[in-house]
Amino acid sequence: MTTPTTTPPRTAIVTGAARGIGASIARRLAADGHAVAVLDLDHGSCTEVVSQIEADGGRAISVAADVSDEAAVRQAVDRTVAELGTPTILINNAGIIRDNLLFKMAADEWDAVMNVHLRGAFLMTRAVQSYMIQTRWGRIVNLSSTSALGNRGQVNYSAAKAGVQGFTKTLALELGKFGVTANAVAPGFIETEMTAATAERLGMTFEDFKAAVAKDVPVGRIGSPADIARAVAFFVDEDAGFVSGQVLYVAGGPAS
Known part of the structure; x- marks a missing residue:
């Protein structure tokens, strides 16, 4: 049983939420009382997570979107607004890997990872931030990684996850005056x-x-996906309003 959140029920969008870390985050936010748009590439992949949330008494919808596609992102956000309400919680979790050593890495392997992790986080955040500003309350949590510190065979992924951290800190600077916080969780x-x-x-x-x-x-x-969901739940909570621009490594020890 989770500890009750002090945050009033709100509407959240979780990207890459069909499985793994994203699914665990979606279920945790729903357990904390929030309505959740479970977003992934296709509706079918999200069905199980939505059904689990609804079976536990929560509200959720399945939303299909490629987060690197600007039109698809806009449509996904519009649908969330129409069916669940104003989104003031955004979890940018969608991610892929195309691992390879630098000299073997094709340009499309680099581009694919950048498009999902960085372009996707940018497009989703840009589409949602106006609702947060109007409400004068918002929580943005971006998923980084310990790979941001460097990891052999992941030059694309490492660069993308380091970029997520800079993206997060800049969002905190730009949006803080509107009651919006932005933080990152970096799993091990x-x-x-x-x-x-x-x-x-x-x-x-x-x-x-x-x-x-x-x-x-x-x-x-x-670690387990639930370990990451707990960290995200902290950043989303009403009581975390003075915490912004931070990167929390959830890695079972110091990140190095």
Whole structure:
């Protein structure tokens, strides 16, 4: 059972919410009383998360959109407004990986990652910020990563996640006077389909990969999507209104 939020019920949009970290965040925000637009590439992939939220008594809709497509983003936000109300919580979680060493990386592998992580966060935030400004209350949480500090084979992903941090800090400077906060959560190793794909790229079973990673985590375990959802819930809470422009590493120990 979650601790009741002090934030009145609001409308949230969570991108990349069909699975993994995004799905966990969507369920947590719904459990805290918010209506949630579960956004991903297609409606079908979001159905299970929406059904879980509704089964628990929450409100949610499935929204299909490519976050790198400007028209699709606008339509997604318009639909959220029409069906759930004014969105004043935005979680920019959508992400992909196209891992490769620099000398092997194709330009389209670079562009694909930049388009989803950075262009997507920009387009979603630009589309939603006007509602937050009108309401004079808003919470933006962007998902970064410990890979922002550098990670072999992820020059595109690392650059994108470092960019998310600069994006977040600038949003905090520009939107703070309107009652809008912007923060980032930077997960360490979290058990998701994305990290399973990394194990495959390295030629390891996922179980062996997780065990190897856990040895270097000070708390002695890898993270779960719920760990990240809890951090997001803190930034979204009414009581976090004096916390903005911050990057919280949720990695089981100091990020380095």
